[in-house]
Amino acid sequence: MKQDDFSLFQSLLRQRSGLVLSIDKAYLLESRLMPVARKWHYKNLEEMAGAIRSRREEKLLKDITEAMTTNESSFFRDVKPFDQFKAIVLPRLLTARAQTRKLRIWSAACSSGQEAYSLAMMLQEEKARLSGWTIEIVGTDISVEVLEKARAGLYTQFEVQRGLPISMLVKYFQQLGDKWQLVPEIRRMVTFKEFNLLDRYDSLGRFDIVFCRNVLIYFEQATKTAVLRSIADLMPPDGVLYLGGAETVLGITDRFKPIDGQRGIYSPVPAGGTAAGSGTGAGAGATTAASGSRAQSAAPLSGLRKAAAS
Ligand SMILES: C[S@@+](CC[C@H](N)C(=O)[O-])C[C@H]1O[C@@H](n2cnc3c(N)ncnc32)[C@H](O)[C@@H]1O
Numbered sequence: 001m002k003q004d005d006f007s008l009f010q011s012l013l014r015q016r017s018g019l020v021l022s023i024d025k026a027y028l029l030e031s032r033l034m035p036v037a038r039k040w041h042y043k044n045l046e047e048m049a050g051a052i053r054s055r056r057e058e059k060l061l062k063d064i065t066e067a068m069t070t071n072e073s074s075f076f077r078d079v080k081p082f083d084q085f086k087a088i089v090l091p092r093l094l095t096a097r098a099q100t101r102k103l104r105i106w107s108a109a110c111s112s113g114q115e116a117y118s119l120a121m122m123l124q125e126e127k128a129r130l131s132g133w134t135i136e137i138v139g140t141d142i143s144v145e146v147l148e149k150a151r152a153g154l155y156t157q158f159e160v161q162r163g164l165p166i167s168m169l170v171k172y173f174q175q176l177g178d179k180w181q182l183v184p185e186i187r188r189m190v191t192f193k194e195f196n197l198l199d200r201y202d203s204l205g206r207f208d209i210v211f212c213r214n215v216l217i218y219f220e221q222a223t224k225t226a227v228l229r230s231i232a233d234l235m236p237p238d239g240v241l242y243l244g245g246a247e248t249v250l251g252i253t254d255r256f257k258p259i260d261g262q263r264g265i266y267s268p269v270p271a272g273g274t275a276a277g278s279g280t281g282a283g284a285g286a287t288t289a290a291s292g293s294r295a296q297s298a299a300p301l302s303g304l305r306k307a308a309a310s
Pocket of ligand 1 (some may be wrong): 074109143195196
């Protein structure tokens with residue numbers, strides 16, 4: 001691929017999804033974008049790049065952005081965060097929200113839904129103690145293709161064999177041909193919608209718990225900082241953020257603090273303030289902030305796409 005064509009795709013992806021591609025990933029660009037070129041009847045990527053230069057067809061740009069997303073996911077991925085959520089974070093938040101009996105959970109960059117549904121199944125297992133509670137789980141992703149799959153809740157044999165306890169497969173899935181579909185009861189617990197982490201967050205509402213795992217790794221530092229600040233603005237001081245195993249807030253933002261002794265989970269710090277319970281968040285049973293309270297927000301966000309593009 002010619003250098004200027006690579007640069008065109010590289011800057012397009014950085015601006016539209018935050019994805020940072022170095023030249024050694026040119027092969028990835030070729031293998032993932034060739035099917036898009038064929039779909040749009042271009043002979044090769046060079047021709048597709050030429051077409052983009054002459055006219056920015058939004059649908060084509062969207063196809064390119066989607067094709068370059070990495071949608072790898074699995075049920076109860078990494079196991080520990082889910083065990084930890086069930087054993088520590090959930091009980092503390094249930095105490096903290098005893099008055100309102102409301103919890104909102106966000107699976108940001110949810111891919112085909114395994115993360116959100118893992119939480120739904122886990123909460124369903126706790127249904128006796130959650131009677132009378134309103135628990136909302138929202139899954140969002142930039143890719144409409146993975147969201148369609150998430151909404152269908154339909155998975156291959158291979159996908160249900162990765163990380164899902166057999167007891168949950170039996171209890172919460174129905175076999176449909178050679179695939180497995182989550183029962184309506186679990187599917188109904190999650191709402192999926194399209195959302196680009198680079199866009200404005202105003203429409204999302206507040207979240208007590210945010211799982212934002214295995215997506216920041218694709219972004220450059222300025223984008224990570226901006227995304228984390230926007231997430232912090234949506235959370236009460238005793239909320240909890242989960243990041244992926246290869247991700248951290250350290251050196252990236254002071255709007256989250258690690259929760260003592262708990263790897264990969266963080267509590268939000270109000271803009272210009274300190275974390276609830278001095279960095280122990282829900283882990284310390286910080287109970288002051290109701291789900292609806294608003295943390296002080298950082299300087300108004302003029303669109304994260306700018307951060308990605310700068
Ligand atoms: C590797 S998957 C992670 C899925 C899940 N969180 C997990 O850890 O198993 C990364 C997801 O991030 C999504 N993604 C990439 N850039 C995004 C953006 N700017 N906004 C929202 N989602 C994005 C991709 O479409 C993909 O589904």
